[in-house]
Amino acid sequence: MIDPREKGHSKRDTRKGTLNQKEQRYARKKLKELVINRDWCKGCGICVKFCPTKVLELDSKDKSTAVRPEDCICCGMCELRCPDLAIEVLIEEGGENE
Numbered sequence: 547m548i549d550p551r552e553k554g555h556s557k558r559d560t561r562k563g564t565l566n567q568k569e570q571r572y573a574r575k576k577l578k579e580l581v582i583n584r585d586w587c588k589g590c591g592i593c594v595k596f597c598p599t600k601v602l603e604l605d606s607k608d609k610s611t612a613v614r615p616e617d618c619i620c621c622g623m624c625e626l627r628c629p630d631l632a633i634e635v636l637i638e639e640g641g642e643n644e
């Protein structure tokens with residue numbers, strides 16, 4: 547009988563440190579540009595908090611800005627989480643998907 551506490555059998559740990567399918571789709575791509583619509587950005591900071599590589603910061607006018615675009619891994623979290631649809635992650639053509 548399999549001990550559910552053994553490594554690989556714990557339901558609680560299976561998602562830890564992993565990306566879901568949607569995140570993986572973005573993660574294989576190369577960034578072309580992070581388009582931030584400053585008129586739509588309300589400065590909530592959600593994208594800043596969710597970005598795993600600290601690419602984004604709020605500027606002096608409380609608008610999201612890409613301060614370290616070279617660190618972007620194209621996970622798409624900022625675009626997916628922005629409640630105001632103010633960020634678009636543009637991927638280099640020739641990426642693996644879509």
Ligand code: SF4
Nearest residue numbers: 587588590591593628
């Ligand atoms: S999540 Fe959207 S609205 Fe909020 S700071 Fe980021 S870009 Fe602006």
Ligand code: SF4
Nearest residue numbers: 597618619621622624
């Ligand atoms: S796509 Fe991911 S890594 Fe790139 S800025 Fe958005 S949240 Fe950060």
